Amino acid sequence: MDVSGILAVQAQKQKSIQVEKDIPLDIDVGFLTVTDLNPIDKESYEENLEAFLQSTARDGVQALLTSLFALPTKSSPDGPLAQLPPPTTQLPRAKPLPKPKPPTKWEKFAKAKGIQQTKREKKVWDEERQEWVDRWGWKGKNKEVEAQWITEVPANADIDFDPAKEARDARKARVAKNERQRLQNQARAQGGNAEREERKKDIERTLATSRVSTASMGKFDKKLDGEKKLRGVKRKFEPTENSVENEKNANLALLSKLGGESNRPRRDTGGGDDVVNVRKAVRFASKGQGSASLARKGGSDGKDRRKGKFKR
């Protein structure tokens, strides 16, 4: 019985499993993705959109399934499973690239000096044991001196010199130093002691405030040695076209302050044009106690009161 005719008819009904495209489809089996790069046929697109989309999708899925069935399979209780190859499409990274580590102090120095860092082997050859041993760590080479049963002692050593303890202390000190440097590098990487800077600024602000918080707003305060000028204080000058008379008086006042004895002719010292300087006369008569005491003395009981005061 010849069934080829039936098969041919059947095959005509079914679409081909071979997808023919102008530009071959881009299949990434690892991601189970098909990309159709062909331009859209405008006529069929506008004629019937649904049919067009369906046929395009069908072609893509057909191509993907064809390539899936070509893959090697592995049997499992659920039936054969295709083994997907690693994906070929390069996907962009979801997260930004990690920032490069801030260089340590040594790295900076080495870069400035052009020192090439060589990788140090972790293992070193031990001549006595005839094997490779760790440079440090458990049974490390760096503990050799501490562990050996006999040690040379320098001639000028103390009586209680313990070479093992000495070596151990030196090693522990190296470890501590490295740890300290590591912490310092970490602190440096965090960016310039932000907290300390802030505290410094705070103190400066407080100091500036306290300097202008005296009765004279800091004008007549004693200046300390090396005291800095207040920042942010605007200089203020007298106007140039000020009356020269005022300026002269200010200058004369300054002069009298400068010289210990007053340089300025005494005009306003009381007394005026009289021959007797009243103020001076009062001072002389009251023996420097002022006119009020003179008035009291004029009264009869002035002296007695004073005496009583002294008795008590």
Add this chain to the structure above:
Amino acid sequence: MRPLTEDESKAVFSKLANYIGKNLIHLIDRPDEPYCFRLQKDRVYYVSESSMRLGISVARPNLVSIGTCFGKFSKSGKFKLHITSLDHLAQYAKYKIWIKPNGEMPFLYGNHVLKAHLGRITEDTPEHQGVVVYSMNDVPLGFGVTSRATVDTKKLDPTAIIVFHQADVGEYLRDEDTLF
């Protein structure tokens, strides 16, 4: 151009008082015409009120000089007297020194005054006192600071320095461009 601040005035006055002492009042309190001190750039000018008022209308970059330049403030805030102030200093000088004709030229070239050149000196001049230097015929030549008190100068040898040079009229030629 602006008036001096109090600190600046203090610096100027204490410098001037070193030479003319209490006579400084006569500079500030003048009977003829009111005068004042003005600061322009870092120079201190001694100006009559009328010229000061005229000078107000000149813009600061355009104002080269006004009145008499008395000196300048250094960057560190010290005041330095210039030879241009000599006219006023010589007028009111408290302590004077006269130098012999053979000592004039060395002084005018900027050297210190030696004892050999000393003609006359005010009695009881103290040590480190600002003095005005005159020639023997009373022409002011400059000013300086005494190195010794008058009484101590007697013992000195002729080559010893008596007055440290500070300014002399030779600077009118030597420092012509920076003086005013």
